[in-house]
Amino acid sequence: QAKAAGKNQTHLFDVAMQIKASARTQLESELRQAITKQQLQLYFQGLHDQHGHLVGAEVLLRWFHPELGSVSPAVFIPIAEESGLIFEIGSWVIEQACQQLAQWLERAPDLQLKLSINISARQFHQDGFLPQVLRTLERFNKVRQALQFELTESILVSRVEEVVTKMNVLRNYGIAFALDDFGTGYSSLSYLKRLPLALLKIDRSFIDDILHDPNDAAIASTVIALSKALGLDVIAEGVETLAQRNALAELGCYFYQGYYFSKPLPASEFMQLHCPELAH
Ligand code: C2E
Ligand code: MG
Ligand code: MG
Numbered sequence: 001q002a003k004a005a006g007k008n009q010t011h012l013f014d015v016a017m018q019i020k021a022s023a024r025t026q027l028e029s030e031l032r033q034a035i036t037k038q039q040l041q042l043y044f045q046g047l048h049d050q051h052g053h054l055v056g057a058e059v060l061l062r063w064f065h066p067e068l069g070s071v072s073p074a075v076f077i078p079i080a081e082e083s084g085l086i087f088e089i090g091s092w093v094i095e096q097a098c099q100q101l102a103q104w105l106e107r108a109p110d111l112q113l114k115l116s117i118n119i120s121a122r123q124f125h126q127d128g129f130l131p132q133v134l135r136t137l138e139r140f141n142k143v144r145q146a147l148q149f150e151l152t153e154s155i156l157v158s159r160v161e162e163v164v165t166k167m168n169v170l171r172n173y174g175i176a177f178a179l180d181d182f183g184t185g186y187s188s189l190s191y192l193k194r195l196p197l198a199l200l201k202i203d204r205s206f207i208d209d210i211l212h213d214p215n216d217a218a219i220a221s222t223v224i225a226l227s228k229a230l231g232l233d234v235i236a237e238g239v240e241t242l243a244q245r246n247a248l249a250e251l252g253c254y255f256y257q258g259y260y261f262s263k264p265l266p267a268s269e270f271m272q273l274h275c276p277e278l279a280h
């Protein structure tokens with residue numbers, strides 16, 4: 001009987017897997033059409049200094065599907081990566097972000113705002129990535145000094161030499177680099193010093209409980225010390241309360257991103273909130 005039950009369980013498990021796999025295939029085919037159906041939209045979340053002033057914005061992609069509603073990037077970005085769609089979607093994001101920034105700079109030539117764009121490892125490794133980005137940068141020549149690319153530690157799993165070379169080419173074009181979600185990956189510190197980085201982003205998971213979990217505080221503190229030692233800026237993501245912000249300042253971190261300061265917003269609302277004189 002135990003055997004029969006075991007067999008049954010296996011069967012249920014297979015069915016669950018099949019449902020999951022077909023839902024995924026479904027999502028993938030919907031995602032394939034998302035650009036042309038104009039379901040993708042850029043949102044912007046502020047990056048703030050110790051006075052709370054806006055110093056930049058992270059570009060966060062949103063997918064609004066007519067039936068599925070809003071699909072989280074935590075769901076569709078991995079699908080885009082696995083299916084290879086990330087290349088097309090990522091190119092679209094870079095293009096749209098440049099266009100948006102160019103428009104803002106046209107209205108306010110003195111605007112000091114770094115625009116930070118997430119780049120998937122798979123996207124960055126793609127052969128066509130560099131030429132495609134360079135073509136875009138040539139068209140949006142005025143914005144490139146204000147662009148930052150966010151990479152995660154997964155970029156360091158393979159072909160590090162090539163990664164460093166590509167990063168240096170882009171850096172010569174004015175692009176700054178941040179290492180996102182820092183502390184959650186497995187990057188070796190010896191690689192870290194070889195990358196032409198400007199910024200480390202302390203992952204949200206260490207900020208959540210920073211007031212109550214001494215381990216999280218210790219990790220945040222270590223990342224802050226490491227960034228100082230390497231001459232990099234450091235920013236904490238997922239700062240939701242003043243108390244967290246203050247704890248971070250005490251540890252020596254003076255740049256913040258999180259709901260305490262501002263939520264990700266569509267371009268017009270972002271400008272309305274941060275630079276009302278520019279919004280219309
Ligand atoms: P990420 O790059 O680490 O982005 C930060 C995430 O934290 C965003 O989630 C943001 O909305 C969220 N966040 C910011 N402040 C807070 C806070 O105070 N509390 C909480 N609970 N969350 C906060 P989001 O927008 O859902 O994006 C999730 C991930 O999807 C991003 O993590 C990034 O890895 C990926 N992603 C988003 N847009 C793009 C894109 O255009 N290209 C690529 N390759 N990945 C993207
Ligand atoms: Mg990011
Ligand atoms: Mg992050």
Ligand code: MG
Pocket residue numbers: 181
């Ligand atoms: Mg993340």
